[in-house]
Amino acid sequence: QRTVQKNAKYVCLADKNCPVDKRRRNRCQFCRFQKCLAVGMVKEVVRTDGLKGRRGRLPSKPKSPQESPPSPPVSLITALVRAHVDTCPDIPNLDYSQFQMSKPEDPHGGREDNVRAFYTILLQSMDVLRAWADKIPGYADLHKDDQELLFQSASLELFVLKAAYRVQPNDEKIIFENGQVFHRLQCMKTFGEWINSIVEFGLSLHRMALDISSLACMSALAMITLRHGLREPEKMEDLQMKIIDCLRDHCTYNSEAQRKPHFFSRILSKIAELRTLSREGLQCMTEVAKFDDAITAPAVIQSYISNQLPF
Structure with a gap:
């Protein structure tokens, strides 16, 4: 009521x-x-x-607009969590249509289908991540060129982080941002060792007991960071500091976070690890495009490779 x-x-x-x-x-x-x-x-x-x-009595006279208290502004951390929740896969409606538990006997069988699935996962995940980025408070206020540079530079890092966060111990399922579910061994055909690196990273996040508020801040900081070529780096730095302060306050005052030693610094170190994992992903994309030339890589994938993003 x-x-x-x-x-x-x-x-x-x-x-x-x-x-x-x-x-x-x-x-x-x-x-x-x-x-x-x-x-x-x-x-x-x-x-x-x-x-x-x-109980049926006449209502009192309506209050004047001046008497109505203003609605409290939504906190930054609440907005970041909402951006994550609004764009993450709907667990009851995950797509298991291509899920296979056992590894096929022929490691090269259905290679073209695997490559197409690989490209589909990447492209659809990027679309979801772009929708997430648009929901980050302050992102739309940055220069349009800076928005594009920040997103393109961080998109593989975000792809890794989001998939890794859904990894569970003793569970071989990989849930991608587009809601598709694959077995880890299926992913090995195209992702190669990159998928194992993503799983290991996910297990390390699980051991940290990374909560959703920390993940929301971590995701934003993976994108809102200094990149070569920014037109207005000062605006980016102002937004970055707001998110850092938000994460620091959460780690300082949240009762659960208080029980985790050096939680704030450990989260920041995990963001740094994402750079290495994104480079590994870029190498994977390059190898797939090079050795599976029967299927032309989509323009977005080709731009990653040619521009050597996120380097």
Whole structure:
């Protein structure tokens, strides 16, 4: 009722399926509200502010606009988490259509299909990542050329980070940004050792117990960073410092993060590791395009190779 009366907006920090019972109902307001709707609550019949508690009495005179307190601004970390949640794969609707648990006997069988799948994964993932970048507060205020340079330079790092974060111990599934699911051994045919590096990186994030707020900041910092050729580096640096301060505050004041030694510095070191993993990915793309010339690499992939991004 209060959610409707206040027109409040909530974001689930998990997978929009949190348990809601008497003991845990205050943990996720988003899922609590969705459960109310699911069991029959109708938003249109909820009493408005003027009728709250009046049981049929006439509403009071409407307050003047000056008396209404302004809505609090959405915090940066909330906006970053929302950008991640809004663009990450929908777990109940993942695409298993090409998933195979066992490794085919012929390592070269269906090579062309594998290469096409490789290109599709990369291209569709880049589209999702671009939609994510557009949701980062302050990104749209940067020079258009700088936006493109920052995204292109970081896109492979972001591809690695997002896929790695979904890696789970003792689970061979790889969930890509476009929602497609492959077995790790399937990916070996085109990704080669790069996929093993992504998995190892993901397991290291799991050991760190990286929470979604830290991941959201980490993703933004992977893109909002100094790159050669920026037209307005000062604007980028201002935005970068805001995100760094946001991450530092989270690591300092969040009760879970406080229990993790040197959490802030460890996250920053992981961002640095992404550069190495993106170079490995660029090498993988180059080899696929070179040795599988029967299938022309898409223009986007060719531009990565020719421009030697993200170097």
